[in-house]
Amino acid sequence: MVPWGEVDTVLLDMDGTLIDLHFDNHLWNVVVPARFGEREGMDSAQAAQGLYREMLASKASLDFYDLDYWARQTRLDIDAIHEEFKGLIRYRPGAKAFAAEVRRTGRAVFLATNAHPRSIAVKHRAIGLLAAVDASFSAHELGAPKEDDGYWRGLARRLGSGYDPARTLLVDDNDVVLAAAERAGVAHLLCIAQPDSTGSPRRDLPFRAIGDFAEIMP
């Protein structure tokens, strides 16, 4: 599925790709609306609608992934909630072994994520995530979400002459992000069929999708 002879850089998304999206889905779709709703006197579904509807209807922005933005919007201690539920943070099937094997073959593995640096940090504390990659590039450091061309320009600048998008594989559970990477010349693109282990596998995705990373070991 991956022509490894044509790949020397691998970019891996974090939530829903390397890490089971169950943690984020539980935190943002269950815990945050329940606690916000409880304080504001509305049920969880109303709270989620009020908090997220506008954001989900608009183009992806950095705010959507910004822990400080959500702490202001909800007046909840979002960092403390991350800590409270960090036992749910785990790798997706085969993800840790895949990153290790790709690096063992001499290729570079980078984390390419929209996640806020403190969200990356809590995942690192839970499962040692940053030890699995050579470096991490958060959209918050590059100034644009991965859905925007600006992220890919920033990433190319940061990686310098060693980075050739034509010899790069991106694995990401977000097809809007995969399309943006494709516009930026990233040649090898794979999606994730089931980002949340408690959800159902998705069909009819616009990009080829994998289940377990064992399917694409170099």
Ligand SMILES: [Mg+2]
């Ligand atoms: Mg993702």
